[in-house]
Amino acid sequence: MKARVIITLKSGVLDPQGQAIEGALKGLGFDGVEGARQGKVIDLVLADTDADAVRTRIAAMCDRLLANTVIENYTIDILG
Amino acid sequence: MRSAVVVFPGSNRERDAIKALTAITGQAPAVVWHQDVTIPDVDLIVLPGGFSYGDYLRCGAIAARSPAMQDVARKAAAGVRVLGVCNGFQILTEAGLLPGVLMRNANLRFICKEVKLKVANADTDFTRAYGPDQIIRCPVAHHDGNYFADPETLARVEGEGRVAFRYAEGTNPNGSLNDIAGVLNAEGNVLGMMPHPENLIEALHGGLDGRGVFESVVKTLAA
Numbered sequence: 651m652k653a654r655v656i657i658t659l660k661s662g663v664l665d666p667q668g669q670a671i672e673g674a675l676k677g678l679g680f681d682g683v684e685g686a687r688q689g690k691v692i693d694l695v696l697a698d699t700d701a702d703a704v705r706t707r708i709a710a711m712c713d714r715l716l717a718n719t720v721i722e723n724y725t726i727d728i729l730g
Numbered sequence: 731m732r733s734a735v736v737v738f739p740g741s742n743r744e745r746d747a748i749k750a751l752t753a754i755t756g757q758a759p760a761v762v763w764h765q766d767v768t769i770p771d772v773d774l775i776v777l778p779g780g781f782s783y784g785d786y787l788r789c790g791a792i793a794a795r796s797p798a799m800q801d802v803a804r805k806a807a808a809g810v811r812v813l814g815v816c817n818g819f820q821i822l823t824e825a826g827l828l829p830g831v832l833m834r835n836a837n838l839r840f841i842c843k844e845v846k847l848k849v850a851n852a853d854t855d856f857t858r859a860y861g862p863d864q865i866i867r868c869p870v871a872h873h874d875g876n877y878f879a880d881p882e883t884l885a886r887v888e889g890e891g892r893v894a895f896r897y898a899e900g901t902n903p904n905g906s907l908n909d910i911a912g913v914l915n916a917e918g919n920v921l922g923m924m925p926h927p928e929n930l931i932e933a934l935h936g937g938l939d940g941r942g943v944f945e946s947v948v949k950t951l952a953a
Contacts, residue, residue, distance in 0.1 A: 666838050718788055720831045
């Protein structure tokens with residue numbers, strides 16, 4: 651089973667990389683960019699076949715390694 | 731005083747730590763590979779600077795889950811002193827042994843320079859060789875040293891006097907909240923700091939200001 655983990659910075663956490671991206675977009679002349687936040691995508695391939703079990707296992711992986719929950723949130727998408 | 735230095739793939743300041751410990755404690759530290767499940771019984775464990783695992787995922791994240799770190803956590807809980815410098819500080823926060831997190835420097839640049847540090851609490855196992863509010867020189871070399879913690883955690887850390895060092899005289903290089911350069915755990919036996927005291931311990935370094943961190947632990951243990 652394939653799953654995608656999306657890791658984003660919590661709101662309120664300073665994101666200097668996002669700010670640099672926003673600045674660069676403005677520098678290229680893209681008007682109306684009101685914010686940019688960067689994050690990570692991790693695609694996993696797991697032997698499990700049960701979507702609920704996969705979701706539970708990936709949540710544990712996020713809590714223990716994939717995300718730092720002091721500053722990051724994560725979402726899990728089961729891709730089938 | 732017996733000490734140990736834990737080496738991870740990508741550590742690059744372990745020799746500096748070994749030299750400093752040898753010079754100041756009078757005996758060479760044990761050198762422990764990150765896959766070792768047991769660290770020898772020592773009085774001080776040092777996690778050196780570097781780029782463990784190439785800073786993959788997050789700085790210190792993968793090193794924090796290594797077998798040696800499981801034993802560091804056990805020994806820290808038993809009261810053994812642990813000092814994490816630079817990447818070692820990042821590893822300690824990732825391991826949950828220290829509060830907060832070290833984020834990308836506010837200016838997004840790798841910063842290698844000398845800063846001024848204020849001894850924010852001179853009554854700790856790692857700072858008692860210094861005077862209260864003493865200003866010392868210390869080099870920094872990092873890309874991710876921007877200390878962040880949620881407001882509640884930050885208030886607790888400040889209220890409990892757990893900030894050991896602050897960047898002083900306008901030299902905060904990285905955007906750290908409250909100019910924090912080094913923090914302690916609640917019990918006071920684990921210190922993480924971004925600056926490198928091990929790189930200012932002999933005349934050839936241009937100063938001796940970093941010796942106090944190691945001398946403080948020696949002094950604490952001798953008391």
